[in-house]
Amino acid sequence: MTETKEAGVPVGTDLAAIELKGVKKTFQARGETVAAVRGLDVSIGEGEFFSLLGPSGCGKTTTMRMIAGFDEPTEGEVFLHGRNVVGVPPNKRDVNMVFQSYALFPHMSVQENVAFGLRRKGVARSEAARRVGEMLEIVDLKGREKRRPRELSGGQQQRVALARALVNRPRALLLDEPLGALDLKLRQAMQVELKRIQREVGITFVYVTHDQNEALTMSDRIAVMSDGRIEQLGTPREIYERPATTFVAGFIGTSNVLSGTVARAGAGRAVIEPGPEERIVVPCAAAPGEEIELTVRPEKIDVRSDPPAGDGCALRGTVTEVVYLGMFTNYNVTTSTGAEVVVFVQNVSSADDVATRGDSVWLSWDPRHSYVIGA
Numbered sequence: 001m002t003e004t005k006e007a008g009v010p011v012g013t014d015l016a017a018i019e020l021k022g023v024k025k026t027f028q029a030r031g032e033t034v035a036a037v038r039g040l041d042v043s044i045g046e047g048e049f050f051s052l053l054g055p056s057g058c059g060k061t062t063t064m065r066m067i068a069g070f071d072e073p074t075e076g077e078v079f080l081h082g083r084n085v086v087g088v089p090p091n092k093r094d095v096n097m098v099f100q101s102y103a104l105f106p107h108m109s110v111q112e113n114v115a116f117g118l119r120r121k122g123v124a125r126s127e128a129a130r131r132v133g134e135m136l137e138i139v140d141l142k143g144r145e146k147r148r149p150r151e152l153s154g155g156q157q158q159r160v161a162l163a164r165a166l167v168n169r170p171r172a173l174l175l176d177e178p179l180g181a182l183d184l185k186l187r188q189a190m191q192v193e194l195k196r197i198q199r200e201v202g203i204t205f206v207y208v209t210h211d212q213n214e215a216l217t218m219s220d221r222i223a224v225m226s227d228g229r230i231e232q233l234g235t236p237r238e239i240y241e242r243p244a245t246t247f248v249a250g251f252i253g254t255s256n257v258l259s260g261t262v263a264r265a266g267a268g269r270a271v272i273e274p275g276p277e278e279r280i281v282v283p284c285a286a287a288p289g290e291e292i293e294l295t296v297r298p299e300k301i302d303v304r305s306d307p308p309a310g311d312g313c314a315l316r317g318t319v320t321e322v323v324y325l326g327m328f329t330n331y332n333v334t335t336s337t338g339a340e341v342v343v344f345v346q347n348v349s350s351a352d353d354v355a356t357r358g359d360s361v362w363l364s365w366d367p368r369h370s371y372v373i374g375a
């Protein structure tokens with residue numbers, strides 16, 4: 001049974017495709033002990049597109065290598081479809097891994113590259129040809145069977161690598177920064193392709209990336225990692241809209257972190273009053289006198305010259321930078337308390353910017369977009 005929290009997102013199945021329980025990994029390097037993974041508990045559902053997202057060195061690749069069997073945990077257990085696989089070699093694990101350097105055989109055609117694994121397993125020639133054909137159709141490489149890898153674009157080569165991994169019908173595919181070598185435009189096109197392919201084959205994908213846009217675009221759920229631990233696990237929307245820690249707020253997109261002492265509270269709202277006519281209204285249970293920290297996304301804020309009407313959030317500030325970015329304009333504003341706030345204003349008309357550098361402005365937003373960190 002698959003429950004859904006947000007539309008189409010599996011949050012729990014009877015039997016997890018992949019489960020990590022108390023997994024830790026330390027390496028000994030030059031007499032020093034390096035803690036790469038400090039304790040992971042994760043359950044990845046059957047057919048889920050699950051991403052491990054985090055900065056360089058946070059333990060993403062080590063986690064993948066332990067799922068694949070290239071590394072064994074120092075502590076804890078790894079389950080694949082309910083079976084404890086600690087000690088089971090990679091080729092007996094029913095998972096396949098795709099790397100950034102996809103290492104196709106240069107002297108073999110697309111067809112031979114994809115068929116290679118099947119041949120080694122002794123799959124009959126006609127059956128192999130059928131499965132390779134089916135897979136090349138899915139990755140949209142029909143008609144290019146006879147080409148050599150060097151006669152293909154980077155994106156097409158990556159799709160051959162994907163077909164080569166998928167043709168073995170693994171129950172899960174592990175992808176470690178598979179689009180890292182491609183330029184931005186191709187990367188974005190391949191993100192959409194990868195998601196489509198995953199939906200079509202219905203196999204669990206575990207995807208490693210340090211690119212937040214990539215993770216937000218493709219994933220059912222994301223685990224944001226930092227220093228060998230998971231900081232937050234949730235749907236892209238949960239992670240973007242309601243970051244659990246300041247690290248997540250800062251790592252995923254641009255976020256404004258504000259803080260202050262609660263002046264008034266009641267009816268599920270706390271109000272910070274930084275100055276006359278200024279207020280930050282936060283939906284939370286904090287009491288007067290309490291210090292709170294909150295985030296507001298740049299696209300939720302308006303910039304105006306007059307104080308806003310109503311009882312929404314209102315802050316006074318001075319514009320320090322204006323950068324026109326085509327689709328929107330980026331305003332940097334220093335508030336009356338010295339906080340730096342970034343605002344994105346969508347350029348719906350081609351009229352002038354709403355403010356220029358040095359202007360005194362008011363920032364306003366709906367209290368629903370004030371989100372207390374860790375709430």
Ligand SMILES: Nc1ncnc2c1ncn2[C@@H]1O[C@H](COP(=O)(O)OP(=O)(O)OP(=O)(O)O)[C@@H](O)[C@H]1O
Pocket residue numbers: 027028029034035036054055056057058059060061062063210
């Ligand atoms: N074989 C090893 N020996 C010693 N230290 C290692 C080894 N493999 C990884 N580490 C260390 O473990 C930590 C986590 O590394 P890991 O490669 O898992 O990070 P990552 O998040 O995948 O980084 P990147 O995005 O740069 O690939 C790092 O500090 C790294 O230097």
